[in-house]
Amino acid sequence: xxxxxxxxxxxxxxxxxxxxxxxxxxxxxxxxxxxxxxxxxxxxxxxxxxxxxxxxxxxxxxxxxxxxxxxxxxxxxxxxxxxxxxxxxxxxxxxxxxxxxxxxxxxxxxxxxxxxxxxxxxxxxxxxxxxxxxxxxxxxxxxxxxxxxxxxxxxxxxxxxxxxxxxxxxxxxxxxxxxxxxxxxxxxxxxxxxxxxxxxxxxxxxxxxxxxxxxxxxxxxxxxxxxxxxxxxxxxxxxxxxxxxxxxxxxxxxxxxxxxxxxxxxxxxxxxxxxxxxxxxxxxxxxxxxxxxxxxxxxxxxxxxxxxxxxxxxxxxxxxxxxxxxxxxxxxxxxxxxxxxxxxxxxxxxxxxxxxxxxxxxxxxxxxxxxxxx
Numbered sequence: 225x226x227x228x229x230x231x232x233x234x235x236x237x238x239x240x241x242x243x244x245x246x247x248x249x250x251x252x253x254x255x256x257x258x259x260x261x262x263x264x265x266x267x268x269x270x271x272x273x274x275x276x277x278x279x280x281x282x283x284x285x286x287x288x289x290x291x292x293x294x295x296x297x298x299x300x301x302x303x304x305x306x307x308x309x310x311x312x313x314x315x316x317x318x319x320x321x322x323x324x325x326x327x328x329x330x331x332x333x334x335x336x337x338x339x340x341x342x343x344x345x346x347x348x349x350x351x352x353x354x355x356x357x358x359x360x361x362x363x364x365x366x367x368x369x370x371x372x373x374x375x376x377x378x379x380x381x382x383x384x385x386x387x388x389x390x391x392x393x394x395x396x397x398x399x400x401x402x403x404x405x406x407x408x409x410x411x412x413x414x415x416x417x418x419x420x421x422x423x424x425x426x427x428x429x430x431x432x433x434x435x436x437x438x439x440x441x442x443x444x445x446x447x448x449x450x451x452x453x454x455x456x457x458x459x460x461x462x463x464x465x466x467x468x469x470x471x472x473x474x475x476x477x478x479x480x481x482x483x484x485x486x487x488x489x490x491x492x493x494x495x496x497x498x499x500x501x502x503x504x505x506x507x508x509x510x511x512x513x514x515x516x517x518x519x520x521x522x523x524x525x526x527x528x529x530x531x532x533x534x535x536x537x538x539x540x541x542x543x544x545x546x547x548x549x550x551x552x553x554x555x556x557x558x559x560x561x562x563x564x565x566x567x568x569x570x571x572x573x574x575x576x577x578x579x580x581x582x583x584x585x586x587x588x589x590x591x592x593x594x595x596x597x598x
Contacts, residue, residue, distance in 0.1 A: 228304030232294035290406030313436035323430035334423025337383025385411030494554035
């Protein structure tokens with residue numbers, strides 16, 4: 225069966241060359257796979273080079289097509305029945321392709337994504353997407369890449385197209401990526417439209433790659449076009465909101481089951497300290513209670529001004545009186561990684577039964593955060 229890999233490229237030839245080197249070194253030799261690179265940039269200097277591999281088709285378009293149009297063009301030039309979309313900043317690991325293909329075939333899927341790993345930290349960047357009312361919930365975001373829950377194959381609503389396998393038939397039926405979403409969310413939109421047509425979407429932990437992505441603020445896509453993100457998010461939700469399943473509670477249940485199996489002695493009743501930036505707090509409180517079975521003895525909301533803040537020093541954020549709180553505390557935050565540098569707080573308070581839960585559904589004992597085990 226003929227297969228195609230389509231890679232949109234805007235700038236940073238050295239990154240592309242290294243990505244392609246790892247791609248060629250890891251593709252199975254027993255598959256008929258063509259590789260198509262769609263170079264697009266108004267600055268001709270960015271495309272003023274040739275690829276050293278003659279078996280890769282390199283199209284040069286001297287205009288900014290943006291992501292969706294570049295992908296659509298590449299697929300239009302492809303001859304494969306199975307299409308894998310890959311970003312130009314993917315660094316491929318051995319045996320990434322075959323598990324992706326096997327899952328695609330075994331599940332008769334519309335799309336399959338894989339485990340995307342931050343090349344700097346070795347932590348998860350993407351591993352399947354669920355939805356809440358105003359935001360996407362990225363399962364296992366920030367956990368170590370070898371976390372036990374990352375080995376499973378799961379059905380999800382959307383996956384990231386940094387690596388996304390689909391069929392030429394489905395792509396054509398849906399008329400490709402929506403060009404009205406030029407920078408962000410066309411992949412999530414594509415997956416939701418697959419569901420509308422009766423296809424399923426999966427993510428497999430047996431396939432993993434490194435993805436530079438948002439781990440590097442100088443990444444060409446993020447650096448050049450980030451101003452479009454708000455516009456794309458607005459259009460995405462305006463277009464797709466009516467048929468999105470607000471399913472983040474399903475992931476919360478999976479995460480809680482894992483937590484309770486590994487930490488059976490932790491209590492279920494907590495003082496809730498909410499330091500998240502979510503608008504629909506009550507929806508998350510309901511999920512914490514109904515899907516994670518936590519009870520709140522009391523709760524306090526702390527006004528945090530910046531989303532996904534990298535560090536949240538507790539001794540500067542919440543009252544010192546909480547050091548002596550006899551009840552275990554549940555700290556609810558945007559991402560659990562913001563809690564890493566709290567040595568003072570963790571030494572002065574008894575955190576033996578305190579936990580951190582972030583809006584993406586990760587649950588971690590504070591003792592493991594304090595000891596650097598997570």
